[in-house]
Amino acid sequence: MGDARVEGLRRRNHLGEKITGRGTTREIQSAHHACARILNMLASGALTRGGTCLISPVMSEYIDNLDTDSSLGVVERREFSFGSTEEPLVLESGRTLSSVTLAYETYGQLNADKSNAIVVCHALTGDSHAAGVYSEDDPKPGWWDIMVGPGKPIDTDKYFVICSNVIGGCMGSTGPASTNPETGRPYGADFPVVTIGDMVRCQRRLVDHLGIDKLLAVIGGSVGGMQVLEWAVRYPERVCAAMPLATTAKHSAQAIAFNEVARQAIMADPTWNSGDYYETGRPEHGLAVARMVGHITYLSDESMRHKFDRRLQDRGELSFDFEADFQVESYLRYQGNKFVERFDANSFLYLTKAADYFNLENEHGDGSLMAAFSRSKCRYLVVSFTSDWLYPTYQSKEMVKAMKKNGLDVSFCEIEAPWGHDAFLLPNERLNSLMRGFLERAAMEMNGGSHAF
């Protein structure tokens, strides 16, 4: 099987129907199913020949999407600002921000009774661009384009989807790279440490601004899943259904350790200059190393074996020098360098710190996860993935147990997937089906037992 045929598989569904161009919903679903099958075949080794992997899906927690055609079309990033010197945002640290901007996008139409709104929360280094493209010739759709769009599991024909960049980020929302109004210069390390709670409080302001009282659902994976949990516990009256994916109610020591190594890599770079580098040049080497550390945690031993094994990069023999001998080395270097182009090192420090600080039971339950969830009223769908060792299934089970002890309506599914933590971003029929069913039931409940559509 050669590359050409694999390319063909990407472009045809399992019935052989061509799916290039802007296909119908059904065609595009079929394409996703074909992708999922290719990935499964890859996992089983069916698509390797002579030790060479014939296709290489690019993976990461913040994945480059497969080249499916976007069915949502052109979308637009907007901004919402709030706060003033008189009425600043008071953060959980006690510090204040007098002006906050959130970059956000919305997809689909808010219905008349405003009962179909879904907040999608992005992961660590994601952005507000969950789906669609920015122009007709934009080659890169949003980070969850396989999940969000007309006819997709988060169906924009039915639901009004909101996704905003978190505070502390660098993709349009206020963060350390933003101008500090007091100095006229970028905040840098003067930016206050923000928490997952602060992120969600800002999102709530956006939801208020959009005139929505109660969200049909809040959905997100990884650090986005932490935001989902925070929404459900902090604002119980405002969430009908919550879907935390591949996430945890608190970081393990190991997860903190990986983040700390990544932070130290940035801070060890002399160009980081205590966070004051916006006019002198960015700590690119440190940030690239930080990203490489993170990247390993998003994959799995198994997925790395399937994807790279010990294959050499553009050479027949070992180099006996310190160039990248192995494909996995070359891949990591590439991912590190690519990340540097789009991401701010200080934001990386702040966002990893927020993730490490997150501790649902301490913040809302006085040390008891069960007490924390006693505040919550929504229904839950909790999903973990077998090969996710960053936020392993036992951590999801702990939260499910605490939810159930409170008599909450909880569904839990551990999905068999070899891709590690990244799995929540990859095509997966089981996840799609769970997502559809969960949202349909939530919509029924939101509308008093009858379909609103």
Place this chain on the structure above:
Amino acid sequence: MGDARVEGLRRRNHLGEKITGRGTTREIQSAHHACARILNMLASGALTRGGTCLISPVMSEYIDNLDTDSSLGVVERREFSFGSTEEPLVLESGRTLSSVTLAYETYGQLNADKSNAIVVCHALTGDSHAAGVYSEDDPKPGWWDIMVGPGKPIDTDKYFVICSNVIGGCMGSTGPASTNPETGRPYGADFPVVTIGDMVRCQRRLVDHLGIDKLLAVIGGSVGGMQVLEWAVRYPERVCAAMPLATTAKHSAQAIAFNEVARQAIMADPTWNSGDYYETGRPEHGLAVARMVGHITYLSDESMRHKFDRRLQDRGELSFDFEADFQVESYLRYQGNKFVERFDANSFLYLTKAADYFNLENEHGDGSLMAAFSRSKCRYLVVSFTSDWLYPTYQSKEMVKAMKKNGLDVSFCEIEAPWGHDAFLLPNERLNSLMRGFLERAAMEMNGGSHAF
């Protein structure tokens, strides 16, 4: 249970006998058993109170030993040199070294027929100092002092033990920090890339020098275990028994990935200066980050949870800054900084590269692990540890399968241990018992069926 009582447990065996001072063999064994029990209790949570861990064994692949009293006493590091401009060592890369020095230590007495010699191979950043102390008041015994000594599993009352620092290292053997005789300056990045094969070929020269034809055993864990495999396959006539612990016949993509991130951390440090830093100042920041990366892989999710969980370091509340909030952060920073004091950054690059290059099946079996082991004639004891995710059990099983297909005498044991890859360096009664029995059987065989002692 307070710290005082735990200290007491360290100093008394299970019968309450005091074990301070230079105890008898039996007393010291009991002390080790007590230590093992404490570690097991720690793993089970029995030694925690109110979320606080009452004892904290310091762990790492190259462990600080528990404060057991050394029973081997004062030992001495020696040097063995070979090679000349006329007869250089030709490395597997094809490059040459005209002069090679190995730092080594020996413990116990070589018997008359030279049939009781054991080579112990150290792991990535270890050294020749496997056991004993360098002076009566030296507080720090060798890295495997719990295993090597009179009455210990590798019993220096019976066996003659040899341990040398690997070529490429920085603890007395020739490596990148050594003076290049051609320039009179340190080699730096001009040092040739060495392999596990090169390391073992140098060890063989040392064994020749000591007048030993056939080794009773070669024993080592981690990268030391790779050397064991290399010995057994490369020199089948010279090894009676081989014990590779917590190791692999080739690095997985994930293991290469972690090493590559560590190397990139060093090379990203501008003071690394392409390896030429011996006169200008060492890349301490980069090396510390590299060590932190490695350190995480030596532990396990479970052991980190038991050891640190989310406990804060010297503070009651989160700092809301980028200081070390959590104990695990503080611990990693400490380990990184401590490592920098003793280790050379270039050596770290060379040794990780050697580990990544190691591929027994390619080097000795033309791509077949079974073919590689067909060269081997010794008996094997292969040991893996349940929580070792750096070299997981499935990798040991692969080598065991290939050994068995060759009809070799193989014992395999996966030891239940929560400590991750580090487990092979920690007190473990099961490991001790396996080691003793294996060496006794090997000695029987070496002496034609009768005990030599």
